[in-house]
């Protein structure tokens with residue numbers, strides 16, 4: 001699968017990047033930003049900063065952000081990210097799904113004034129980008145949908161901090177992490193259908209002859225008209 005909306009710009013000022021630790025990705029952790037209306041490209045200037053130099057107030061970095069249109073990769077996929085607040089950082093690629101604007105959080109993980117109907121199209125597009133990105137990771141690192149968890153599931157497993165994402169959001173649109181994994185599985189099970197195969201051609205046949213001499217005559221005729229041809233015996 002080609003992720004033609006995947007863009008890359010590493011957060012080289014972020015301490016997570018400069019620390020430079022690598023991981024062997026064994027899983028994927030899905031997050032959402034809890035920051036209404038800030039889209040994937042906007043996070044670069046927000047987080048490409050050094051905590052050590054006090055440019056940012058926390059140590060945080062993820063591999064990618066995505067919204068309804070774009071996927072922005074901000075760390076190499078095998079770089080150890082700072083997204084889980086727990087051991088999952090050593091094993092999981094983490095990405096954030098950006099949340100649409102037009103609502104607010106008033107402490108905790110309750111979306112206040114979230115208009116499900118208005119946000120359905122955004123949600124579907126972002127969901128599809130998230131599914132596609134996970135399919136990309138699964139293929140790249142030999143993972144399956146079973147290796148995908150969200151931040152809140154990571155917390156239940158004891159490998160991530162106590163955050164509610166993405167289960168404070170997905171159910172508003174009738175989804176959850178099981179339906180998300182099922183959507184990834186469905187994509188993974190799709191047989192790769194190459195649109196063109198190097199061994200298949202459209203052939204133009206101008207005749208079929210039992211006598212070789214007749215075939216040669218036809219080929220000569222074709223060639224006098226300026227076309228090329230070959231004789232094949234079946």
Ligand SMILES: [Zn+2]
Nearest residue numbers: 031151163165
């Ligand atoms: Zn999270």
